[in-house]
Amino acid sequence: MLLKDWTKEMASLAYVVDALELLTSAGRRVLLAQQLTTNVSDLEREYDNVAVAVSVCKAADKRRHNEPDNAAQCECCDTPQHERKERGDGIGEAFVDLRHCLMELHDLHGTLQLLKSHTVLSEVDLFEVKRLAHINARARVAAAALGESLSSIMALPDLGEVFALLDPDGTGVAHFYIYDSYDSRLADLRKQLRATDDAAVKTDLMAQHDALQQQVMESLSAQLHPYSNSLMQSLERLAYTDILLAKAKLAIDWELVRPVLACDAATCYEQLWEPRLRHHNEQQGLRYQPIDVELRSGLTLVSGANMSGKTVMLKTVALAQLMAQHGFYVPAAKATVSPVAAVELCIGDGQDEMSGLSSFAWEIGRISHILSRSRSERLLILVDEPARTTNPVEGRAIVQALCTLLSQGHGLAVVTTHYSGIVVQCHRLRVRGFVEDMATVPLTPQSINRFIDYSLLEDSDTSVPQEALRIAALLGADSDLLAIANSQLGVG
Amino acid sequence: MPFVEAITKRRSLSIVGLEKNTGKTVCLNYILRRLDEMAKVSVSVTSIGVDGEQVDSVFATAKPEVRIYRGMRFVTSEGHYVGRRLLSCLVDVDSNRTAMGRLVTAEALSSGEVILSGPSSNIGLQRLLARERANGVGLTIVDGALSRLSLASPAVTEAMVLATGAAVSPSINELVRKTVFVKRLVDLPQPEPSLRNALSAESRRGLWAVDADGLPRDLGIQSALLINADTDLLRYGKTLYVGGAVSGTLLSRLSTLGRGIALVVDDFTKLFITPEALLSFERAGGRLFALQKSNLVALTVNPTSPQGYLLDSHRLCDALSEATGIPAYDVMKIERFGNHLT
Known part of the structure; x- marks a missing residue:
């Protein structure tokens, strides 16, 4: 699954991607087309690169803030190119230059494909190629000023020969004709063209001129063809630089942490948080509680009352895993992540009346898919309250069977459930849930979060908390409903 | 020609035709030639919108090319750039694609003809004007269009030349009356700065009201034609704003709502109203404002209509100048006989 597909599936991941301050459309294209990285050394290298970018961003930012703010407002401040330029400071200035290079970058992937397939480029396309070579050269200078580490990560090719080919008069400017x-x-024809006023002569000369220009464009395209890979590389490396700087900026702004990779071991987060929810809560003046989570190899079974944040926990774990394996730092105070081949979710409700799919049918389909995949691959499997839409007798049997199979797998699986009595070799966690002395009734779904402790406790009991009626009462449920339900349970 | 002299002091100018065949392109070509001769200011030329129209669809005359002089910059679409009849050097290419390809900016290395295209939104046009200014261009000229189809408006330029003529009406009196009315609309006052900022902050469609705190409130009416008789348009206040075109129907409806109504529109090109409708709106105590305001610096006339009417050029220019207080010129005559005649 590509990152693009994940962002459609998970709003929290789309939120993270949207928060990236990408400057190029090429960067966005490349990022969204990325698959999960499973190779540990590739991931470590990516984190190393982000670390370099973080230190470059911080150094540039520091210089910027030490400068007195004496820059005049740019006349056309609606164009981002006219960002304030720091004077007398190598790093700050080089960083701004690099950002300008990225802002000016057009995604000429299509044009370069044409070049590669021996198509004759138009004048406008040749202009774009020349501009890419120009940006590449400027970005190389800026990168060199920002240090050897960043410059070797960016690994921009030398396009000097391309630029020379498109700048035969040595103007050094990115204009083209x-x-x-x-x-x-050409010079001769143009002299005649400028001299004549006779429309017929002019039309004739113009036709000759255009034919000659066409020949030149054919010859230039042929001469540029051997460079199509270098040009493509330049575009992709600049796009990668854009992604890297955006990841670094996000890591700084959100105080994300570099994950420690642990193969075939537990995934462990301290103070894990979900950015979209946290920012939403903070905006609304609501409290947000980060959680500590430890997921050991095999199965982790999570219980907890309604509204105690089990689903959010699953989604947050999925988000952190996906971020880590797409080379992002993660939203936690400390993170140890065990890389997996894929993340598989069975959360929510895939009911679709239009295709005749019931909630149960969707869920069974998902679970079957996950189980068959888990036999050959190491997965992170997150299943939210399986078999909750069917009768409890058979439902419990299904959950028992699912848990038995997952506990034998070699990946990491987390299942949340309200069913008691699931007997299986697993790691059990329980959400602490309602704090006892809180109850100022009635609560609303919005205010209830103040009285819940979302932290996860180690649990050895196979029975789950029975708090549904209590919570229903706190939420102001119909009194007749509560009375009858309680009497069914033999509670006064 | 004094008016071209005056134009060189402006940073942007649009040329707008009141009707088709009022000689807008003749006027643009005349101005460009004069600017080239005067050689006082660096010039860039663009147009509003990108349309593939090669032929005037009403009268089947060829879509006019504009003559660009050596050293001038021009903006057009990739499609029109290929067909240019001059030598030029590309200086910029826009990343956004239009129906006719990318918008390109070039500098003319020889004089010759080109069909112009340009940004089709106000924001795009304003950004282009700012960019050209930042690139050291003294004056950017926009080949404007009065069309309810175009989102970009010539009103974003500092100055405007209006081309009018026999195509508008074969009667001098009627032509003068219509031109005076357009001048009135161009000269509509702007609302006070705070209201202007509140309404310009984002683009809105349909009918809005401004509440007591100066905040725009959506009245939930997408078109003035959809207003029910029992809709209370004044529930937030008496200042209303229309994003989009305003018709006479809306104005007459507002005229019935009592005194003190202020109606704000984007600019004069969005008003499709008759002098009578405006008069009755104002008699009912209404006032009209425009967010964008340009300055009409000259009128040009084409005394010939496509149906073959020919008006007395001299009388026409005098009558227009007198009625509007703005100089009026018969550019075709000047081009034919030289400017000592005016």
């Missing part, structure tokens, strides 16, 4: 120097006959 079919220069006279490309063909001696």
Whole structure:
């Protein structure tokens, strides 16, 4: 699954991607087309790169803030190119230059594909190629000023020969036309064109001129063809630089942490938090509680009352895993992540009346898919309250069977459930839930979160908390409903 | 020609035709030629919108090319750039694609003809004007269009030249009356700065009201044609704003709501109203404002209509100047006989 597909499935991941301050459309294209990275050394290298970018961003930012703010407001401040330029400071200035290079970058992936397939490029396309070579050269200079580490990560190719080819008069400027120097006959024709006022003569000359220009474009395209891979590399490396700087900026702004990778071991988070929810709560003046989670190899079975945040916990674990394996730092105070081949979710309700799919059918389909995959691959499997839409007798049997199979797998699985009496070799966690002395009734679904402790406790009991009626009462449920339900249970 | 002289002091100018065949392109070509001769200011030329129209669809005359002089910059679409009849050097290419390809900016290395295209939104046009200014261009000229189809408006330029003529009406009196009315609309006052900022902050469609705190409130009416007789349009206050075109129907409806109504529109190009409708709105105590305001610096006339009417050029120019207080010129005559005639 590509990152693009994950962002459609998970709003929390889309939130993270949207928060990235990408400057190029090429960066966005490359990022969204990324698969999960499973190779540990690739991931470690990516974290190393982010670490380098973080220190470069911090160094540039520090210089910027030490500067007195004496820059005049740019006249056309709606164009981002005219960001304030720091003076007299190598790093700050080089960083701004690099950002300008990225802002000016067009995604000419399609044009380069044409070049590669021996298509003759138009004048406008040649202009774009020349501009890419120009940006590449400027970015190389900026990167060198920002230090050897960043410069070797960026690994921009040398496109000097491409630029020279498109700048035969050596102007050094990123403007372009079919220069006279490309063909001696051009200068002659152009002289005649400028001299004549006769429309018929002019049309004739223009036709000759255009034919000659076409020949030059054919020849230039052929000469540029051997460089198509270098040009492609330049575009992709600049896009990667954009992604890297955006990841670093996010890591700094959100205080994300570099994950420690632990193969075939437990995944462990201290103070794990979900950015979208946390920011939403903070905006609303609501409290947000980060949680500590430890997921050992095999099965982790999580119980907890309604509204105690089990689903959010699952989604947050999925988010952190996906972020880590896409080379992001993660939202936690400390993170040890065990890389997996894939993340598989069975959360929510895939009911679709239009295709005749019931909640139960969707869930069984998902679970079957997950189980068959888990036999051959090491997965992170997150299943939220399986078999909750069917009768409790058979439902419990299904959960028991699922848990038995998952506990034998070699990946990491987390299952939340309200069913008691699931007997299986597993790690059990329970959400602490309602704090006893809180009850100022009635509560609303919005205010209830103040009285819940979302932390996870180690549990050895196979029975689950029976708090549904109590919570229903706190939420102001219909009194007749509560009375009858309680009498069914033999509670006064 | 004094009016071209005056134009060189402005940073942006649009040329707008009141009707088709009022000589807008003749006027634009005339101005560009004069600017080239005067050589006082660096010039960039663009247009509003990108349309593939090669031929005037009403009268089947060829879509005019504009003559660009050596050293001038121009903006057009990739499609029109390929068909240019001059030598030029590309200086910029826009990353956004239009129906006719990317918008390109080039500098003319020889004089010759090109079909112009340009940004189709106000924001795009304003950004282009700012960019050209930042690139050291003294004056950017926009080949404007009065069309309810275009989102970009020539009103974003500092100055405006209006081309009018026999195509508008074969009667001098009627032509003068219509032109005076357009001048009135161009000269509509702007609302006070705080209201202007509140309404310009984002683009809105449909009918809005401004509440007591100066905040725009959506009245939930997408088109003035959809207003029910029992809709209370004044529930937030008496200042209303329309994002989009305003018709005479809306104005007459507002005229019935009592005194003190202020109606704000984007700019004069969004008003499709008759002098009579405006008069009755104002008699009922209403006032009209425009967020964007340009300055009309000259009128040009084409005394010939496509149906073959020919008006007395001299009388027409005098009558227009007198009625509007703005100089009026018959550019075609000047081009034919030289400017000592005016």
